[in-house]
Amino acid sequence: MGQGNQSIEAEELSGSIRVSIRREDPATGRGAQVRLYEVQAEREMTVLEVLQEVYDRADSTLAFRHYRCGRRLCRSCEVKLDGKIVRGCAALLQPGGTYLLEAAHPENLIRDLVFEFDSGEGSESGPR
Numbered sequence: 486m487g488q489g490n491q492s493i494e495a496e497e498l499s500g501s502i503r504v505s506i507r508r509e510d511p512a513t514g515r516g517a518q519v520r521l522y523e524v525q526a527e528r529e530m531t532v533l534e535v536l537q538e539v540y541d542r543a544d545s546t547l548a549f550r551h552y553r554c555g556r557r558l559c560r561s562c563e564v565k566l567d568g569k570i571v572r573g574c575a576a577l578l579q580p581g582g583t584y585l586l587e588a589a590h591p592e593n594l595i596r597d598l599v600f601e602f603d604s605g606e607g608s609e610s611g612p613r
């Protein structure tokens with residue numbers, strides 16, 4: 486493979502990732518709203534990396550559960566990605582893509598993407 490192919494590949498992988506996030510705070514009694522965020526991305530990123538970027542650079546009111554195990558074991562980071570439940574620490578989003586993120590378990594919703602989670606162990610990290 487020549488160097489030319491590598492630069493084409495790099496171009497295709499750069500850009501931004503757009504995520505529409507369903508936000509809701511049941512405590513307010515207001516309905517849910519979907520907000521669109523865009524994150525600069527030079528490579529594919531995990532859902533949690535994208536959420537952290539949104540939190541750090543665009544909207545620190547976003548509630549999501551951060552890494553706990555970071556190894557697809559604990560399920561605390563589950564979110565619904567385009568209608569399918571995935572683990573946010575492992576699911577990859579591609580530059581150029583637009584995705585819908587929702588709470589994985591809306592029946593146990595606390596706020597935004599955070600749901601009641603009981604692993605039977607002490608909590609190491611709470612919702613953001």
Ligand code: FES
Pocket residue numbers: 551552553554555556557558559560561562563572573574575
């Ligand atoms: S942080 Fe434990 S499964 Fe993702």
